Amino acid sequence: MKASLIVLVSLTGFISGVLQKTDGTYQFNRRCSFFHGNHHLLVDCSNRHLNRIPKCPPTVDILNLHNNSLKNIPDKAFENLHELLELDISSNKLSNISIDAFVGLHNLKRLILEDNRLDFYSYPLGVFKSLVSLVYLNIKFNGNNQFSIIPDYAILDLVKLESLEVDAYYPSGVFIFGRGLSRLPSLKRIKTGICEMSTVNNETFFNMPHLEFIDLSLCSILRYDAETLSNRRKLIYLDMSNVYFLFEYFKKFFEDIQLLKVKILKITGIVRELTELPLCFFRNLIYTGIEVLYINNNTFVVADNNIFKMCNAVPTTLKLLDFSNNLLIKFCFEIPYLLTLNLRNNTLGQYLGQNSYMDNETGISQLEMIDLSYNKIMSLSFTIFHYQPNLKIINLSHNFLSNITFDLSHNINLQLLDLSSNRIKLFEKETMDLVSSIAKNLKLTIDMTGNTLQCNCRALPFLRWMNDNKYIFLNIQSYKCVSENEAIIQLNNFPKIVQEIEKECKSYTDLITCVSVAITACGIAIATGLIYRYRWKIRYLYYLSKGKYYSYKPVDDSIHTYKYDAFISFSEIDFGFIKNCCIPQLEINSNLKLCIHNRDFMPGEEITVNITNAIHNSRKTICVISRAFLNSYYCRFEFNMARMESIYSRSGHNILLLVFYEQILPKELPLVLLELVQEQSYIEYPHDEQGNVVFWEKLKEAIA
Ligand SMILES: *[C@@H]1O[C@H](CO)[C@@H](O)[C@H](O)[C@H]1NC(C)=O
Ligand SMILES: *[C@@H]1O[C@H](CO)[C@@H](O)[C@H](O)[C@H]1NC(C)=O
Ligand SMILES: *[C@@H]1O[C@H](CO)[C@@H](O)[C@H](O)[C@H]1NC(C)=O
Ligand SMILES: *[C@@H]1O[C@H](CO)[C@@H](O)[C@H](O)[C@H]1NC(C)=O
Ligand SMILES: *[C@@H]1O[C@H](CO)[C@@H](O)[C@H](O)[C@H]1NC(C)=O
Ligand SMILES: *[C@@H]1O[C@H](CO)[C@@H](O)[C@H](O)[C@H]1NC(C)=O
Ligand SMILES: *[C@@H]1O[C@H](CO)[C@@H](O)[C@H](O)[C@H]1NC(C)=O
Ligand SMILES: *[C@@H]1O[C@H](CO)[C@@H](O)[C@H](O)[C@H]1NC(C)=O
Ligand SMILES: *[C@@H]1O[C@H](CO)[C@@H](O)[C@H](O)[C@H]1NC(C)=O
Numbered sequence: 001m002k003a004s005l006i007v008l009v010s011l012t013g014f015i016s017g018v019l020q021k022t023d024g025t026y027q028f029n030r031r032c033s034f035f036h037g038n039h040h041l042l043v044d045c046s047n048r049h050l051n052r053i054p055k056c057p058p059t060v061d062i063l064n065l066h067n068n069s070l071k072n073i074p075d076k077a078f079e080n081l082h083e084l085l086e087l088d089i090s091s092n093k094l095s096n097i098s099i100d101a102f103v104g105l106h107n108l109k110r111l112i113l114e115d116n117r118l119d120f121y122s123y124p125l126g127v128f129k130s131l132v133s134l135v136y137l138n139i140k141f142n143g144n145n146q147f148s149i150i151p152d153y154a155i156l157d158l159v160k161l162e163s164l165e166v167d168a169y170y171p172s173g174v175f176i177f178g179r180g181l182s183r184l185p186s187l188k189r190i191k192t193g194i195c196e197m198s199t200v201n202n203e204t205f206f207n208m209p210h211l212e213f214i215d216l217s218l219c220s221i222l223r224y225d226a227e228t229l230s231n232r233r234k235l236i237y238l239d240m241s242n243v244y245f246l247f248e249y250f251k252k253f254f255e256d257i258q259l260l261k262v263k264i265l266k267i268t269g270i271v272r273e274l275t276e277l278p279l280c281f282f283r284n285l286i287y288t289g290i291e292v293l294y295i296n297n298n299t300f301v302v303a304d305n306n307i308f309k310m311c312n313a314v315p316t317t318l319k320l321l322d323f324s325n326n327l328l329i330k331f332c333f334e335i336p337y338l339l340t341l342n343l344r345n346n347t348l349g350q351y352l353g354q355n356s357y358m359d360n361e362t363g364i365s366q367l368e369m370i371d372l373s374y375n376k377i378m379s380l381s382f383t384i385f386h387y388q389p390n391l392k393i394i395n396l397s398h399n400f401l402s403n404i405t406f407d408l409s410h411n412i413n414l415q416l417l418d419l420s421s422n423r424i425k426l427f428e429k430e431t432m433d434l435v436s437s438i439a440k441n442l443k444l445t446i447d448m449t450g451n452t453l454q455c456n457c458r459a460l461p462f463l464r465w466m467n468d469n470k471y472i473f474l475n476i477q478s479y480k481c482v483s484e485n486e487a488i489i490q491l492n493n494f495p496k497i498v499q500e501i502e503k504e505c506k507s508y509t510d511l512i513t514c515v516s517v518a519i520t521a522c523g524i525a526i527a528t529g530l531i532y533r534y535r536w537k538i539r540y541l542y543y544l545s546k547g548k549y550y551s552y553k554p555v556d557d558s559i560h561t562y563k564y565d566a567f568i569s570f571s572e573i574d575f576g577f578i579k580n581c582c583i584p585q586l587e588i589n590s591n592l593k594l595c596i597h598n599r600d601f602m603p604g605e606e607i608t609v610n611i612t613n614a615i616h617n618s619r620k621t622i623c624v625i626s627r628a629f630l631n632s633y634y635c636r637f638e639f640n641m642a643r644m645e646s647i648y649s650r651s652g653h654n655i656l657l658l659v660f661y662e663q664i665l666p667k668e669l670p671l672v673l674l675e676l677v678q679e680q681s682y683i684e685y686p687h688d689e690q691g692n693v694v695f696w697e698k699l700k701e702a703i704a
Contacts, residue, residue, distance in 0.1 A: 034060070040085070053077045060084060066112075067091045073101040083107060090114040090138070099124040102131055110136040114165070114193070118142045123154040134158050135186070138165040140193025145169060152180025163189035168219070174199045182207040188234075189213035201225035210234055217241035217266070224249035230256045241268035241294070247275060254284045262288050269297035274327065277303040280311035282333075289317045296324040296342070304332040305359060314338060324371070334359045335367060342371040349376035349399065356384045366390050373397040373418070380406040389413060397421055397447075404431050414444050416474070421450035426462040436465070439472045447474040455481035455489055455497065457505035467494050540644035543612035564595040566657075566703050567618035569638035571628035574661055577685075578624070585696045592703055611638055615645050620655050620703050626662040630670070643672070657702050658682035 031054055032045035040061035045054055050068035058080045070092040077098075078084060084105055094116035102108070108131055118139060128134070137158060139150055150166060161184050168175055175197035181187060187208055192215065197204070200221055205211060211232050217239045224245060229235070238257070245253065250271055257265070265285075277300050285293070303323060305312040314321065316337045323331065324344035330351050331343060335358055343357060352375070358365055367388045377399035384406050385391060392415045401422040408414060427435065438444055455463060459481070470476055479491040483501075491497055531538065566586070570578055578596060586592045595614045601607065611634070615621050621642035629635045639656075646655050658673075660682060666674060676682075683702075686695055 056081060058082060062086045064088045069093055071095060073097045075100040076103050077101055079104040081105065086110040088112040092116055094118055096122045097127055099127055101127065105130055106132050109133055112138045114138045115141045120149055120151055123151055125153055128154055128157040131158060133160055135160050135162045137161060140165040140167050142167055152178045156180040156183040160186055162186045165191040165193060167194040168192045169194055169196050171196045172198050174201055174203055176203045177205060177207050179207055191215040192219055195219035197221050199223040199225060200228045202227040204228055205232055213237040215239040216243055219243045224253055226252050226256065228256060230259060232260060235260050235262050237264045238262050239266040240270055241266045243270055244272060245270050247271060247273055251278060258284045260288055263290060264292040265290055266294040268294050271298040274299050274301055276301060279308055282314055283311040285315050290315055291317055292320045293318060294322045296322045298326050300326045300328060302330045303328055304330050331357050332359050334362045335365050336362045337366055339366060340369045341367060344371045345374040347376060349378060352377055352384060353379050354381055356381060360387045363387060364389060369393040371395040375399055377401060382407050386410050408438050412442060414442055416445050418447045420447045424448060424451040425454045426459040432465045436469055445474045446472055449475045449478050453479060453481040455501050456484045457508055460501055460505055463498050463501065467498050536640045536644050540612060540641055543609045544616060546609045562617055562619045564618040565592040567595040567614050567621045569621060569635055570624035571626055571632045571635055573628040574624055574626055577661060590700050612641050615641050616649060620657055622657045622659055624659050624661050660684040
């Protein structure tokens with residue numbers, strides 16, 4: 001503390017009460033701080049309510065008195081500050097300056113009196129005489145009346161002045177920058193503060209023949225006459241931002257600048273009626289050598305070269321073109337030499353779904369950066385980024401994209417694809433493959449901040465892939481995803497979250513497996529039930545279809561002739577009855593043709609087929625029922641096949657004749673047989689001669 005005090009005393013000589021503050025700066029007079037920087041001693045007295053100019057060390061280079069309460073600058077206020085280079089008294093309450101106020105400031109280069117109450121009468125004759133080195137004078141924002149203009153006699157003393165910032169308030173008639181300015185051979189730069197000009201014309205800038213830089217931003221100009229600017233041949237920078245022109249003046253303005261050599265042109269917010277870009281707009285700029293054009297914040301709806309291609313080529317010198325914040329629904333030019341194209345905040349979404357912003361007729365473009373953010377883009381045409389091998393940055397932020405459908409394989413220099421704030425939920429497999437193959441060869445990074453990714457089982461492959469390819473993604477820590485139950489999860493610990501989702505999905509998969517097993521089991525059970533229920537029908541149709549005489553059609557009994565009159569179904573044990581009674585009674589005596597399996601079947605595997613066919617080819621089937629019959633597999637089979645034959649081939653006409661060869665109690669009979677017994681007629685074999693005669697007669701009748 002003490003050491004620094006001594007140093008300062010030796011440095012400044014006469015200032016007492018110096019304190020070193022903890023931030024390394026010094027405070028003196030308890031008001032200003034001062035510090036060294038860039039070989040300059042800077043004294044900062046800003047924001048301190050000062051109403052008197054404080055005493056300063058004579059070595060000060062920069063004195064900042066911004067935002068105090070100074071009302072005037074008295075004589076010799078800075079007399080000892082011979083080394084002062086810059087003096088800032090902006091935002092005070094200055095209304096008058098004494099004639100000798102600046103005496104001694106012969107090294108002063110920059111004087112800032114912005115935002116005070118100075119007017120035409122505040123500057124005594126010769127007030128600036130001492131300022132022989134001044135190159136920059138800022139007296140803008142000093143009042144909105146025509147007397148706020150600096151008088152010619154005051155300004156013409158500033159022989160070295162290069163840059164002037166003033167108000168230009170003249171709301172009626174032609175505004176002319178004063179004649180005094182014509183005496184300043186170095187004046188190159190003019191910038192306005194408060195600015196209202198009714199009319200500008202060839203006189204307005206006439207007194208500033210060497211202007212290189214004009215900034216009229218925020219001026220209000222009611223009328224722009226031809227040739228206002230056409231003679232400013234040295235102009236390289238022109239800022240007309242937010243100068244509101246009627247469209248007719250806009251066109252005049254553009255004709256005017258054809259012959260200039262302007263490199264940077266800012267016409268932000270100059271057109272406010274919906275309109276197309278004038279035909280041949282760019283032709284006006286061909287000879288200017290323009291490099292940067294800001295034509296943003298206007299109301300252009302269409303900007304393309306479709307009608308007059310020849311006259312609307314983007315100048316080859318143009319490197320930056322900013323069409324942001326317009327209302328474009330269509331944009332297309334040949335841009336072989338452009339490096340930066342800003343189309344932010346337009347309405348090109350629909351157009352770019354099918355088309356490109358670039359006319360590819362001239363082939364390859366040098367474009368390095370394209371900004372398509374805020375364009376309501378849902379999808380982009382596949383070829384949109386073709387012919388632009390130098391593209392480094394593609395900005396598609398704040399659109400409605402859900403998928404990458406455009407080709408990037410030609411963009412071998414791509415470094416950043418900004419997909420932030422879109423509607424991407426996940427990438428499909430093809431997209432992942434595409435992105436990783438591009439990212440592998442290039443140093444591509446992708447920003448997907450502000451998309452609501454999904455973290456459900458469907459997205460699992462995508463999340464896994466993202467985790468494996470973390471290095472591709474910018475700001476991955478801030479990504480969020482939405483889970484199955486709509487909870488928003490911050491993906492700040494990617495591997496852990498992926499693991500958790502994997503676990504959840506595993507139990508989910510298990511659940512699915514269980515459910516599907518259950519469903520399958522049910523299905524099998526039902527199928528089994530159905531097959532069991534229709535087992536006889538299935539077998540009947542199966543065997544019938546295998547047979548040689550297959551004809552699965554209901555047959556009309558009266559017309560159809562059968563190979564056999566009756567098929568006899570019986571148990572082997574009762575063969576005696578068949579051989580000794582049935583054949584003699586029915587075949588020999590009555591001339592009926594019977595089918596008896598041991599006699600009429602050829603032996604072989606396909607006995608079941610034979611049975612089915614035999615039943616099908618017989619008018620009736622006679623079952624000789626005995627206990628042995630009930631126990632025989634084949635007998636039961638024959639019985640059931642005959643039942644099926646009745647139902648499916650004879651339109652429900654019964655073909656079964658039951659002959660009870662033995663006395664059998666109802667409870668011994670199977671259910672189906674019992675039902676038939678109850679419904680249909682059946683015959684019991686009487687086993688006595690009298691009865692037998694009747695029996696055979698009845699049976700013959702039934703068969704025929
Ligand atoms: C001006 O200085 C006063 C006092 O330090 C401060 O309160 C005020 O915020 C300053 N104004 C600006 C515009 O910086
Ligand atoms: C300064 O200006 C005010 C009003 O603008 C005036 O009353 C006063 O006399 C002027 N002072 C000097 C020293 O010119
Ligand atoms: C401005 O143009 C008018 C006619 O358009 C002409 O009479 C006048 O001489 C021009 N002034 C200058 C300074 O060129
Ligand atoms: C252009 O418009 C945007 C959005 O309205 C605004 O943020 C920006 O300040 C404007 N630019 C200029 C230079 O006025
Ligand atoms: C887009 O431009 C409009 C004017 O055309 C402006 O009002 C709006 O704020 C801009 N939006 C963004 C996000 O820059
Ligand atoms: C230009 O791009 C379009 C698709 O946008 C394509 O059909 C055409 O073949 C391309 N022209 C050349 C010269 O490659
Ligand atoms: C892309 O555009 C958005 C919105 O216009 C902006 O915030 C972002 O910084 C841009 N990204 C890059 C890489 O320029
Ligand atoms: C995404 O785009 C690819 C091809 O670029 C396509 O195969 C895939 O089906 C698309 N996915 C969705 C969800 O649209
Ligand atoms: C029984 O099957 C054999 C061979 O499969 C066949 O030749 C024969 O004609 C069949 N008999 C009847 C009555 O269908």
